[in-house]
Amino acid sequence: MIAASALAVSMTAGSPVSAQTPPERSHLEEVVDAAIKPLMERDKIPGIAVAIVVGGKQFVFNYGLASKENGQKVTDATLFEVGSISKTFTATLAAYGQVRGAFSLSDRAGQRLPALAGSSLENASLLDLATYTAGGLPLQFPDEVTDDAKMLAYYKAWHPAYAPGTHRLYSNPSIGLFGYLAAQAMGKPFDDLMQAELLPLLGLSNTYVRVPQERMADYAWGNSKNNKPIRVSPGPMDAEAYGIKTTAADLIRFVEANMNGSRLDESLQRAIAATQTGYYKIGVMQQGLGWEMYGYPTTLERLLAGNSAKMALEPHQAHKLVPPQPARRDMLFNKTGSTSGFGGYVAYVPARGIGIVILANKNYPIPDRIKAAWQIMTALDGPIKPAPKP
Template sequence: MDAQIRDIVTTELAPTATAADPGGLAAAVYAGGRVTFFNYGFADAASKRPITPDTLFNLASLRKVFEATLVALGSARGELRLDDPVGKYLPELHGDYISRVSIGELVTHTSGLLLPTDHPPWPNERFSRDQFIAMLNAWTPPPGVAPGKQRIYSHAGYVLLQLVLERRYEMPIGALIERRILQPLGMTSTFMPERTEDNRAVLAPAIMQRVVQGYSDQGTPIGPPGNQESYYDFAGTGQMFSSARDLGIFIRACLDGAVIDPELRAALAMTERESFRIDEKIGQAMAWEDVRLDGVTIVDKPGGLNNASAYIGLVPARRFGIVLLANRGEYPHEIARYRILPAIARLYPPPMPIR
């Protein structure tokens, strides 16, 4: 079966990461209790530095999965409640609408929030924490929008979730993720660095040497290695960086939780459960989407910037999954959801019904 899985993955991935394509691609597949790595192209085309399982990529919105796990873990431990209003932790939020939004609605994208930083035309300026709070207090929804009544993907909602978590635990978001998720799982190559004035990640030189150069989908270099992008200029609002090897550890924990702490195992499983139905095929969980295709349910999360693409897809019922990391914008990650994962699923018998 290992050879069959390798054939499926290489057949689909190789044409998307040829010598003519910008940058490169790192993939990790967890199946049958093992992680297999696939590497294509260059971390830096100018120096011909190749992609390896230890190359570090910008995770873009995959960061949200880790913040959702913090919420689930806090809920399981009785440290917070999903129905807590955000104002319980941030009393400076007193606007009519935002005061009715809960933690659970932020983490499932059902708050209704849609700020200027969430959609085109993208703003040219960056916002301070005070400006962000002011925007939230002043925000009014369009007709028909109410907390918990719709799914609207919101980056701003997760920036607010960061502030809630930091206030609840009196700790920066990076330290929370490190102590509560990365250290327990043994993920030693995943980082949430602060950034310099020119938006470069603050990382030790030995670590920075493993970071990719990012490219547009047309092959233009964008920013230096370690480039971070954010519309906010306060601490903790940049991106995470990780490797295919470290994310292989993460998907193994999601799929085969017997190897980790029971509370963290339960929290990871909690994040994957659908809480809001979007349409007949797709439901929203905590950061993840639950996708029902013919004969298989996929739990996944994409992320992307103009110089980075990332994807995690899981099939929990059959305990396999995939990570895709590319150092270019607009990588076609949909091939994992619609082609690779369904093809691998056909190699595994469906789980027996519980009687």
């Protein structure tokens, strides 16, 4: 591992930028270029958009092609699939419903969906589902689960490997069901609540669950492992778990709302605080609603461990935080996201006023995303002293 101080000196152009005052765009562009151009070449990424908020000012930098087939360049209007970064939107929508009294995180799944009566999920709480601690629901549905009827049958027949609240296993079916049940409690379909209510409240006019026809020309083409153009296909709980398409500029607005939501509706401010609350401690990180958090300053090593394949694919003991850890500004919040043809990463530190979005039209290695973001954020915040071991 490269130490943070070495990273700041050897991998960035010029001296560190103060996170408290907006830098000159030209200086920041040098910093971003130094991280992104080698990344694109090494991982053969056609196009990337990077958005940064620092000192209360937003910047967007575009690289390469949104479509290799027609040569269309990445612009501020380019829409990317963000994969599991969508879970932070799902969590925000659900938390908004909770704040407004539609349900409680302690409600049981069987209360919200009577069809689950008698199943192993009947007594799982919505918090269990939201934090992947319902007992070991898998990363994905089995291939044979292709519609709502088969999805419900799967949930009813599923049997846990662990007692609820004891182990975390990252899972689309888990948080997908959380989003679905929250929407049921709020009285409208999930897609409608997201598109017509939450996204306008956040001021995000270029973010979609389903990309409208008039924006399809801005929708980037992803690139598959076989180097073919690809976009995400519909599937069970796709909207709730991995369905958001957005621009880097809109996503950094969402990040800024999470760092400083003082201009937002008061209920939405409380909802964001709920997503940033630590409910479980898993290894080096805290699990919030959607967001995964680390005490700041942290280290690159810890971010890589917390976002590793081992963390995503294997069960881990979950230590419930009682009471839950209230939202804190001196934390680093992050989330990765991938579809077959796209890869993204978001990270921000409210106390330092810095945040970054990296969106690409290729599913490239997650460690490479984190290292690039770390390189840029280190340049924004100066050399970061290693945090004490937890």
